[in-house]
Amino acid sequence: MAPIIELRNVYKRFGDNVIYEDMSFAVEAGETFTIIGGSGMGKSVCLKLMIGLLPYEAGHVLYRGKEVGEMDAENLRELRRNVAMVFQGGALFDSMSVFDNVTYALREHTKMSDQEMLERARECLDMVGLGYDKEILYRMPASLSGGMRKRAALARSIAIKPEVILYDEPTTGLDPANIERIGHMIRKLQKELGVTSIVVTHDMPIAWNCSNRVAMLWQRKFPYIGTPAEIQANPAPEVHEFINGIYHEDQD
Template sequence: MSLQVFPGETITIIGGSGGGKSVCLKMMIGLLLPDAGQVRFHGTSVPDLDERGLSEVRRKVAYVFQGGALFDSMTVLENIGYALREHTTMDDEAIRARALECLEMVGLHTSVAEQLPASLSGGMKKRVALARSIAIQPEVILYDEPTTGLDPKNIKRIGDMILKLQRELGVTSVVVTHDMPMAHKVSDRIAMLYQRAFPFVGTAEAMWNSTAPEIRDFIHGRIRRAGASGAYTGEDDGLRDEEEGSDGIA
């Protein structure tokens, strides 16, 4: 597979469950190593970096985990300030000021600063995780299923936040999601991962207009029976698919 991400863009990776989308994100930041091939960040081979080199990359690349991955025993403020304590020489007062600023940037009132994650709603946890990710002023933000488990209102909030950060901070964003409306909303480009390759990389409009069977099946939620090789045979699995257009998509 081959995928290039350009500075300042938001690119969304879509594809079936278990296809390797989250694995791609983890390889980008060196949490997992590829069996073969290269992963480069500004020309530097990420798999070849030592711990010090990886630490330098991770100061520039933030990762928003699917479940937020907040520290349960830390307050909201402490969670947001964690990376600043680890990677900078900022004093406590400066860290607090930066953490409060990030809270406001993601639309949360500073009154939640001293609360523990257990007292927050799912949407608030996601936004605290996002605030933590931008605290170190990263060049790149990797989002792993940022809207999973959220209601439509909070899904819209997260989408708006992704757009806002790109617009105001100029960050590069890589988003893994199954949420097609959000992918359409936030993406400069969409990449579809299918059978360990990216057969489609392009604009949302180009994707909706594509006639490729694997893309049409994914968009419309059709399921096809896999042959012995694992490839789709083109035959259905006995489940009756809805006609195209029934969901408002032509």
């Protein structure tokens, strides 16, 4: 089967800061593919390349075989309807209620009735563990805790039922129960809706428990890609040290 997203021989730099050099990998439809690697190496950049938020100098970034860098405004709109990104900061519109935030894409892209939108919003808020708060739909983002905002932003991303969800550190700042809840949600979306997920995380349990494959970014490429068991058993010192959080004083 053709991959749903493929990056082939990609080169990306910001001035002298070279992020990717001849980097390639492919994500199959329906899999949960997790990207790990040190801070500042380019994991978020990788997600942004996939939805055309950043240009690349050379190589191919393909969504269902179509070159993202060559898409016009209409194609990009369609791409971003199918591939939803959950940003690190959990970007909500501060001037809109949770209901208006969660249903934003539904109003943009569908002809759902108010009642249908209400039902979908409740379903999505339940999925992210905010359904217990009966008033949540009418609250403004400023009145939510950081973790609640993050989960409301997740609800917003899944409301449109995208084909692919890109998660940029979805569990940062959440307590252990909510980390587990997000992991459960990623697995549930895959199992019940066949969603393809690409997850950037520093949370090893999320990587091991949710992923079909894990890819480790190292020296501007993804030389280590495999099942969680394969990555855990990989003898390369950089993999072993990274996944086990081994720190050398001489690295400072």
